[in-house]
Each structure stands twice: as C-alpha cells, then as structure tokens.
Amino acid sequence: xxxxxxxxxxxxxxxxxxxxxxxxxxxxxxxxxxxxxxxxxxxxxxxxxxxxxxxxxxxxxxxxxxxxxxxxxxxxxxxxxxxxxxxxxxxxxxxxxxxxxxxxxxxxxxxxxxxxxxxxxxxxxxxxxxxxxxxxxxxxxxxxxxxxxxxxxxxxxxxxxxxxxxxxxxxxxxxxxxxxxxxxxxxxxxx
Amino acid sequence: xxxxxxxxxxxxxxxxxxxxxxxxxxxxxxxxxxxxxxxxxxxxxxxxxxxxxxxxxxxxxxxxxxxxxxxxxxxxxxxxxxxxxxxxxxxxxxxxxxxxxxxxxxxxxxxxxxxxxxxxxxxxxxxxxxxxxxxxxxxxxxxxxxxxxxxxxxxxxxxxxxxxxxxxxxxxxxxxxxxxxxxxxxxxxxxxxx
Numbered sequence: 412x413x414x415x416x417x418x419x420x421x422x423x424x425x426x427x428x429x430x431x432x433x434x435x436x437x438x439x440x441x442x443x444x445x446x447x448x449x450x451x452x453x454x455x456x457x458x459x460x461x462x463x464x465x466x467x468x469x470x471x472x473x474x475x476x477x478x479x480x481x482x483x484x485x486x487x488x489x490x491x492x493x494x495x496x497x498x499x500x501x502x503x504x505x506x507x508x509x510x511x512x513x514x515x516x517x518x519x520x521x522x523x524x525x526x527x528x529x530x531x532x533x534x535x536x537x538x539x540x541x542x543x544x545x546x547x548x549x550x551x552x553x554x555x556x557x558x559x560x561x562x563x564x565x566x567x568x569x570x571x572x573x574x575x576x577x578x579x580x581x582x583x584x585x586x587x588x589x590x591x592x593x594x595x596x597x598x599x600x601x602x
Numbered sequence: 603x604x605x606x607x608x609x610x611x612x613x614x615x616x617x618x619x620x621x622x623x624x625x626x627x628x629x630x631x632x633x634x635x636x637x638x639x640x641x642x643x644x645x646x647x648x649x650x651x652x653x654x655x656x657x658x659x660x661x662x663x664x665x666x667x668x669x670x671x672x673x674x675x676x677x678x679x680x681x682x683x684x685x686x687x688x689x690x691x692x693x694x695x696x697x698x699x700x701x702x703x704x705x706x707x708x709x710x711x712x713x714x715x716x717x718x719x720x721x722x723x724x725x726x727x728x729x730x731x732x733x734x735x736x737x738x739x740x741x742x743x744x745x746x747x748x749x750x751x752x753x754x755x756x757x758x759x760x761x762x763x764x765x766x767x768x769x770x771x772x773x774x775x776x777x778x779x780x781x782x783x784x785x786x787x788x789x790x791x792x793x794x795x796x
Contacts, residue, residue, distance in 0.1 A: 419772075422765045426778045429758040430786040435629075436754030443732045443747045506793030532793045539789075540637075549792055556785065558637065565630050571619055579616070588620040595624035595746065599728055601739045602697050 417574055424567035431536070431560045438537035441530075450528040453510070456521065463518045469493070473500045474544075476513055476520060483545040484509065504543050505535025603767055615760035618753040625750045632729035635722060642722035650716045658709035670694075673714060675701045678736035697727030 441448055461479040463472070473486045484504035492499040496516045502509040510523040527535075541554035575584075603611075619626075635642055654673070661669050677694035684690055688707035693700070697719075704713040719727060734744040762779070769775050 419769065419775075422761075422769055422772075422775055423778055425758075425761045426765060426775055427782055429762055429779070430782050432754045432758040434786075436751045436758070439732075439747055439751035439754070443734075443744055443751065445733060504793065526794065529790070529794060532790050535793065536786075536789070547792070549788060553789060554637075557633075561630050561633050564626070568619070568623070568626060568630075571616075572623070575616060575620070584620070588617075588623075591621055592624055598739060598742055598746065599624075599628070599697075602728070602731065602743060 414574070414578065417570055421567055421570040421574060424563045424570065428560050428564045428567060431557075432564070434533055434536045438534045441534050442537075448528070448530040448534055449508075450531065451525060453523045453525050455524045457524075459520050459522065460518050461513070461520050463513070463515055465515070469498070469500075472498065472513075473502075473511075476500075476511060477502050478545065480511075480520070480522065481545070482509055482522075483543055483547075483550075485544060504546075505539055506532045603763075608764075608767055611760050611763050614756055615764055618757040618760065622746075622750045622753045625746060628728055629750075632726050635726055636729070639722075639726075644720035644722050647720060647723070648718040650718070652714050654712045654714070656710060656712055661705060661709060661712060669712075675703060675714060677701055678731075678733070678740040695731075697731045698724035 459480055461476050467475060469491045470488055482502050484502040486500055486502055490501050496514060498513045498515055500511050502511060506527055508525040512521040539553050541551045543550060659665060675694055677696035677699060680693040680695050682692040690705040692703040700717040702715045732747055734741055765775060
C-alpha cells in the first residue's frame with residue numbers, strides 16, 4: 412500500500428477519534444487523582460403531580476415517578492428514604508442530579524435540579540454507554556460511536572506504528588520505547 | 603509553520619503515542635471486554651475467609667505492615683472506617699484481588715476476607731485500577747496513568763496540528779472532524795442543558 416494512502420488513513424482515523432481521546436485523557440487524570448468535578452448546587456426547583464400506586468415496591472415506584480415526570484437517569488436504590496408520607500430518591504445521569512421528594516398520599520412531587528457542569532459532563536463521556544433509562548436516540552447512539560472509536564483508535568495506532576517502523580525508525584527510539592513497552596508489561600504483572 | 607516546528611510537533615506526536623502503546627492497547631482490549639462482559643463470564647469470584655487471634659500489639663502502629671505482609675494481604679490500601687459496633691474495616695485492592703480486613707473492637711481478632719477475581723475480571727481490573735498510594739509499583743502505575751492522560755491530550759492535539767499542515771485542503775478530513783465535533787458537541791449539549 413502506498414505511503415500517502417497509509418498517512419491519509421492514519422489522519423482520517425485520528426481525526427475521528429480526536430475528541431474522544433481528549434475526553435478520555437482528561438477523564439483519566441480526574442480519576443487517577445480522585446478529583447470531585449461535580450457541581451452540587453441546586454439551581455432550580457419545580458413541582459408536579461404523579462399517580463402513586465401504593466402496591467409498588469420502592470424501586471418500581473421511583474421508576475414510575477421518573478417515567479411520569481419524563482426524566483432521564485438511573486435511580487440509586489441505596490438512597491431511598493421514606494419519612495412518614497414522603498418518599499425521597501435521586502435520579503442521576505452524567506449531566507444532572509435530580510432530588511425528588513414525593514408525597515405518597517397526594518402524588519405531589521417536588522424536584523430539585525442540580526446540573527453537574529461542563530467538566531463533569533466531559534468526564535462522564537468516559538462512562539457513557541448510551542444505556543441511560545429514558546435516554547433519547549442521540550444518546551443511545553453513543554454506544555455505536557464508542558464501539559467504532561475504539562476500533563478506529565486501534566487501527567490508527569497500528570497504522571502509526573507501521574509508518575514509524577517502515578519510514579522513520581531510529582535504533583535509539585526502538586531501544587527506548589521498546590524498553591518502556593516491556594517495562595509497562597512488567598509493571599502490570601507486578602501489581 | 604516552518605520545518606523545525608513541524609518536526610518538533612511530529613516528534614511530540616510520535617513519542618506521546620509510543621510511550622503509552624501498552625496502556626492504550628490494554629484500554630482498548632479491556633473496553634471491548636467490558637462492552638461484551640457476558641462473553642467473558644468465567645468462574646465465579648472465589649472468597650476465602652480466615653480468622654486470626656492476635657494480641658493488640660501485633661496489629662497496632664508500625665506492626666500492622668509486618669502483619670499484613672506475613673498474612674499476604676496484598677494490594678493498594680483503599681480505605682478504612684469504623685462500623686457502628688466499633689470494628690475497624692481496612693480494604694486493600696489490586697487488579698485481581700480484594701481484601702477486606704475486619705479488626706474486632708478489642709483488637710484481639712482479625713478476619714481477613716479475600717476475594718479472588720476470575721481471569722476476565724482481573725484483566726478488566728487493570729482498566730479500573732487507579733490512584734496513588736501504597737507501595738512503589740502502585741505509585742508507578744498511577745504515574746503511568748497520568749502519563750497516559752497527558753499523552754492522549756498531546757497526541758490528539760498535535761495530530762490535528764499535523765493534519766492542518768499535511769492535508770489542510772482535504773475535504774474528507776474536514777468532514778470527519780466537523781461531523782465528530784457536531785456529534786460530540788450535541789451529546790455534551792444534551793447532557794448539559796436538556
């Protein structure tokens with residue numbers, strides 16, 4: 412295959428994955444240093460009404476409330492709280508926390524909204540698999556994007572290595588980075 | 603961009619990628635293993651529980667590390683906390699194992715619960731393993747993760763700069779970059795504002 416074609420393929424595949432790589436790089440640093448990048452402030456609060464089925468379990472009731480409110484997100488079951496006639500829980504997705512307070516007798520529900528902010532959303536792309544309950548089509552396609560991005564990243568990496576070995580290889584680079592390659596494997600084996 | 607600058611950027615791009623090849627390959631492979639986790643279901647995790655009677659002096663202060671090594675409690679220290687009944691819980695984790703050590707309130711009994719992960723989960727454990735602390739290999743691994751993070755950013759940014767030099771007028775390349783930006787931007791925008 413011609414060198415110019417290989418370079419083009421390497422560039423196309425690199426451009427396709429560039430945004431994901433930047434998000435992944437920033438997220439890796441955030442995770443490694445356990446940085447808390449989520450904003451916690453409640454920005455808005457609103458009220459609504461839902462139908463309450465007293466027969467439902469806590470989890471089903473929380474899911475039913477979320478669906479009636481048209482909200483997107485997971486519901487951490489370990490945060491369920493029942494206080495007298497009130498049922499409190501949280502709905503969460505990479506961009507938001509919704510704190511929900513439901514009146515079990517009347518069906519009145521109060522929702523406090525806490526957006527997590529840009530850095531948290533950017534970081535959240537690392538974990539996004541498109542399978543958030545009630546997610547729209549756009550977010551569900553992320554699973555496909557992620558799958559292709561990983562595959563194309565692999566191709567880009569192999570092409571880049573091939574171009575280096577074929578056209579730009581210098582012995583000292585081979586020794587230095589070959590050593591780092593083996594050292595990295597050894598480090599993993601020692602964990 | 604003159605040739606000297608171009609060559610420096612090309613070297614940064616090359617060295618940033620070469621320095622993290624193993625980690626990048628590991629992350630790509632383990633990402634697919636996580637996506638298709640059900641395909642890699644191996645044996646169940648194994649749990650081994652042992653109870654040891656001790657004298658408080660054997661596990662207090664500097665003696666703890668000696669006790670830990672003697673009883674092969676491996677992994678990086680994760681956290682410790684007291685239960686409501688006053689027991690002290692210490693947790694240690696590695697890519698393939700997890701130790702939960704429970705020390706009784708009177709410091710005379712230690713329960714060591716070891717969870718050994720199966721092969722697939724151990725490999726995935728490398729993907730999830732992170733953070734500083736513990737012995738030198740854990741800190742080196744954490745340092746490499748920082749190198750990976752920084753290299754990925756440099757790698758992507760220098761790649762775009764090199765493309766602008768080499769194929770600035772290539773319409774396919776522009777289309778890929780713009781479509782990628784619009785798609786990722788739309789996902790971020792949706793998560794932020796909707």
